[in-house]
Amino acid sequence: MRKSDYSELEEILGYKFKDRSLLDTAFTHKSFANESTEKAYSYERFEFLGDAILEFVTSKELFLEYPEKTEGELTKLRASLVCEYTLSQITKNLGFGDYLYLSHGEEITGGKNRPSILCDLFESVLGAIYLDGGLEEAEKYIKKFLLSDIESKSTFYDAKSILQEYAQGNGLKLDYRLISTQGPEHNRVYRVVARLQGEEYEEGTGPTKKMAEQVAAHETINRLGIE
Known part of the structure; x- marks a missing residue:
């Protein structure tokens, strides 16, 4: 209806x-x-x-x-x-x-x-x-x-670069951990979390790992108040 x-x-x-x-x-x-x-x-x-x-x-x-x-x-x-x-x-x-x-x-x-x-x-x-x-x-x-x-x-477009610069400037190691991959091959959804010095911050999802990492980076930037 x-x-x-x-x-x-x-x-x-x-x-x-x-x-x-x-x-x-x-x-x-x-x-x-x-x-x-x-x-x-x-x-x-x-x-x-x-x-x-x-x-x-x-x-x-x-x-x-x-x-x-x-x-x-x-x-x-x-x-x-x-x-x-x-x-x-x-x-x-x-x-x-x-x-x-x-x-x-x-x-x-x-x-x-x-x-x-x-x-x-x-x-x-x-x-x-x-x-x-x-x-x-x-x-x-x-x-x-x-x-x-x-x-x-x-800031979303440059989120990974911005977070990387922040990490380097503060002597922190930045990496992204893949949490899960779901859905069929033509419609995959990747879920990752951004980590600074091993501590997990924000998660992100996307149709590619790169997009998921970008989302996670953007959310982490917002959480940390990075400009």
């Missing part, structure tokens, strides 16, 4: 949809669409549209905000903002997973909390807002949830 009341979500977004069926599509994973007895479309086309809008708006805002940065620096900063980790953390905090339509198989394997899917939802909802309210409303969404507190979000 499709949701008909998105009032709470609209309040969080700060935008009221004229056509709420767009949200139904924005939250429909392909696994649900493929198994549904009703006619249902997955969010993939909305995600495609949202991805293009996100890159354009983020590029424009960074260009205007940082006139002193080079093309390479702007590209690096944009990459840290629109990466899977950053976008999935935003949608996780906003509770987007609660509105997600998944097949039973995807749901029981933790699809509602999977970073790759949560990342998709940021872009699919962006696409829905654009289709319903135009570019101005889409820009408001991006500015409100992604482009606020840029400096904090941007």
Whole structure:
């Protein structure tokens, strides 16, 4: 059964949809669409549209905000903002997973909390807002949830380097311990923990060991208050 009341979500977004069926599509994973007895479309086309809008708006805002940065620096900063980790953390905090339509198989394997899917939802909802309210409303969404507190979000891209510099500066050995590897080969989830001088700090998960280590490093930086 499709949701008909998105009032709470609209309040969080700060935008009221004229056509709420767009949200139904924005939250429909392909696994649900493929198994549904009703006619249902997955969010993939909305995600495609949202991805293009996100890159354009983020590029424009960074260009205007940082006139002193080079093309390479702007590209690096944009990459840290629109990466899977950053976008999935935003949608996780906003509770987007609660509105997600998944097949039973995807749901029981933790699809509602999977970073790759949560990342998709940021872009699919962006696409829905654009289709319903135009570019101005889409820009408001991006500015409100992604482009606020840029400096904090941007540390993710360099998290491992920042933590390594901190460790070296304090004479500490930094390493990452693999805790577990779960899921089939095409959908692996790695879980690691960052360690300083053998003491375990924060954990991170990701589709690759490198991404999991980056998440763990970022969380450790936040815990230690490293700038």
